Amino acid sequence: MTLRKDLAIIADWITPQSRILDLGCGEGELLAYLRAEKGVQGYGVEIEEARVVAAIRRGIPVIQQDLDQGLRNFADHSVDTVVLSLTLQASTYPRELLLEMLRVGREVIVTFPNMGHWHARWQLGIRGRMPMTDVLPHTWYDTPNIHLCTIRDFESLCHDNGIAIHQRVVLNERRRETWRNRLLPNLFGEVALYRCALMAR
Amino acid sequence: MPAEIPADSVGLVIPQTVTFSAPLELECGRDLPGYTLTYETYGTLNTQRSNAILLCHALSGDHHAAGYHGMDDRKPGWWEHLLGPGKAMDTERFFFICANFIGSCKGSTGPASINPETGTPWGLDFPMVTVRDWVRTQAELADHLGIAQWAAVVGGSLGGMQVMQWTMDYPERLRHAVVIAAASKLTAQNIAFNEVCRQAIMTDPDFHGGRYYAHATKPRRGLSLARMIGHITYLSDNAMRTKFGRDTRGGKAFSFGFDVDFEVESYLRYQGSSFVEHFDANSYLYITKALDYFDPANAFGGNLAEAFASTQAAFLVISFSSDWRFSPERSREIVQALYTCNRDVSYAEIEAEHGHDSFLMPIPQYVAVLRAYLGRVAEEVGA
Numbered sequence: 001m002t003l004r005k006d007l008a009i010i011a012d013w014i015t016p017q018s019r020i021l022d023l024g025c026g027e028g029e030l031l032a033y034l035r036a037e038k039g040v041q042g043y044g045v046e047i048e049e050a051r052v053v054a055a056i057r058r059g060i061p062v063i064q065q066d067l068d069q070g071l072r073n074f075a076d077h078s079v080d081t082v083v084l085s086l087t088l089q090a091s092t093y094p095r096e097l098l099l100e101m102l103r104v105g106r107e108v109i110v111t112f113p114n115m116g117h118w119h120a121r122w123q124l125g126i127r128g129r130m131p132m133t134d135v136l137p138h139t140w141y142d143t144p145n146i147h148l149c150t151i152r153d154f155e156s157l158c159h160d161n162g163i164a165i166h167q168r169v170v171l172n173e174r175r176r177e178t179w180r181n182r183l184l185p186n187l188f189g190e191v192a193l194y195r196c197a198l199m200a201r
Numbered sequence: 202m203p204a205e206i207p208a209d210s211v212g213l214v215i216p217q218t219v220t221f222s223a224p225l226e227l228e229c230g231r232d233l234p235g236y237t238l239t240y241e242t243y244g245t246l247n248t249q250r251s252n253a254i255l256l257c258h259a260l261s262g263d264h265h266a267a268g269y270h271g272m273d274d275r276k277p278g279w280w281e282h283l284l285g286p287g288k289a290m291d292t293e294r295f296f297f298i299c300a301n302f303i304g305s306c307k308g309s310t311g312p313a314s315i316n317p318e319t320g321t322p323w324g325l326d327f328p329m330v331t332v333r334d335w336v337r338t339q340a341e342l343a344d345h346l347g348i349a350q351w352a353a354v355v356g357g358s359l360g361g362m363q364v365m366q367w368t369m370d371y372p373e374r375l376r377h378a379v380v381i382a383a384a385s386k387l388t389a390q391n392i393a394f395n396e397v398c399r400q401a402i403m404t405d406p407d408f409h410g411g412r413y414y415a416h417a418t419k420p421r422r423g424l425s426l427a428r429m430i431g432h433i434t435y436l437s438d439n440a441m442r443t444k445f446g447r448d449t450r451g452g453k454a455f456s457f458g459f460d461v462d463f464e465v466e467s468y469l470r471y472q473g474s475s476f477v478e479h480f481d482a483n484s485y486l487y488i489t490k491a492l493d494y495f496d497p498a499n500a501f502g503g504n505l506a507e508a509f510a511s512t513q514a515a516f517l518v519i520s521f522s523s524d525w526r527f528s529p530e531r532s533r534e535i536v537q538a539l540y541t542c543n544r545d546v547s548y549a550e551i552e553a554e555h556g557h558d559s560f561l562m563p564i565p566q567y568v569a570v571l572r573a574y575l576g577r578v579a580e581e582v583g584a
Contacts, residue, residue: 019543043546049566052547052549053566055547056547057576057577059577060547061545061547062547063536063540063547063548064548064549065548073536073537074537074540075541
């Protein structure tokens with residue numbers, strides 16, 4: 001079972017035998033891997049009908065729910081890790097969702113497409129068009145992605161809300177980690193991956 | 202009447218009965234001196250006996266979940282859309298059993314049966330039966346049929362309550378629980394509807410304290426009214442608007458009287474009067490009481506997660522957006538409790554406009570979810 005590079009990094013960050021919640025789990029590929037390979041007990045949360053069916057067919061416990069309605073049904077600290085993979089930018093209340101995730105889990109893993117990437121900057125800054133990339137393949141008028149941000153934006157949100165960043169990995173457009181990504185992540189990173197937790201008070 | 206039986210139907214089925222002669226100690230504290238269950242089966246039990254699925258029926262349902270009893274049947278069984286060869290509940294892979302519960306009037310022992318002590322129908326002397334009692338009788342049926350563990354127990358509405366009770370009372374005897382359009386307890390509004398239905402029956406002059414059998418009559422008006430009320434609550438506002446709107450019967454002008462003007466009135470009267478022909482009023486009283494009493498969390502100080510703590514099954518919970526009698530919120534409570542006690546649970550909230558009755562209908566997303574889940578179950582049990 002091989003996972004897409006960004007999912008493989010998330011899988012590496014998950015503790016074996018832990019309990020997780022995968023928000024916007026899609027067809028459940030990450031959870032299927034984690035259940036099989038790491039003995040993880042996990043639930044997916046997904047709104048889209050066909051994906052719910054696909055996850056069920058995979059044998060993944062999946063709860064059909066709209067993330068924009070919050071996570072009230074999940075108790076405080078009821079899981080070890082809450083994962084939000086390439087979904088933050090599609091949520092109506094990203095800040096509230098992030099804080100809810102930090103309430104439900106000890107740790108959160110968040111990944112998102114970086115709008116600071118040189119290709120996006122090129123499209124907007126030079127060509128004067130809304131960016132379209134392989135992680136953001138939609139036209140501006142037909143996109144679920146309504147809250148796009150850059151790596152610097154996200155880190156500033158964390159800073160302002162008492163969220164500690166424990167680890168960050170930035171991947172380029174070929175889903176690789178290179179020295180350029182490390183040196184200038186906000187320019188060369190196309191996908192950003194974070195492990196965060198609430199700062200100790 | 203089917204001119205010929207459709208290829209995706211289980212076809213002609215013959216109900217079977219089994220009588221248990223040992224007294225059954227009921228939750229209410231009284232004993233039932235033996236009882237009969239009427240049931241149907243569909244599909245074939247495999248040699249490992251691992252592919253059996255129990256279906257639990259709802260208030261006005263019975264053991265006849267699919268197929269036909271004869272070539273002049275007007276309608277097939279109540280879950281015909283979902284149950285049959287190649288359907289979401291696939292009789293080519295699983296062996297399904299559906300038993301009429303006691304207290305009903307469709308072949309299993311109930312208030313219209315003869316009380317062996319008096320030689321006359323029980324009437325309201327029939328002991329109160331509960332969801333827990335039904336599950337116990339179903340377990341006895343499983344023993345009788347040599348089924349140690351169900352691949353799944355599946356039910357909608359009151360049937361879903363039986364499924365939950367199964368997971369609590371016999372945790373090791375089922376692998377999967379499919380709880381559809383159900384609730385872990387009725388709301389006050391829901392009990393209120395049931396009470397109005399019961400009052401309609403019991404205040405009918407032909408009720409005779411439940412002994413109407415001896416008077417060769419039955420509380421037709423009361424039972425018919427109960428069914429009409431029930432029917433309104435099983436449909437959504439939208440579904441009624443779409444189906445009837447304000448259409449008058451035959452497009453006629455208003456009569457300016459109290460006879461039927463609107464299509465919806467005609468429909469309800471028909472539903473009420475036809476129900477009376479095939480349902481016993483006392484059974485309606487007993488079954489609605491069983492619904493009202495169901496509340497497994499009550500023994501745990503209202504904590505549903507604790508009630509589920511002893512369960513072992515994996516769950517699929519399904520609700521329907523327009524169901525206001527057993528609303529999605531009630532299903533979410535079940536899911537939340539199962540999440541809290543670490544059970545594997547999947548939840549699907551189906552967009553549907555038919556209200557509570559949606560669980561009987563072949564809504565594509567509903568069918569897809571059931572098919573996907575039971576497909577996994579089939580792989581797991583080698584069906």
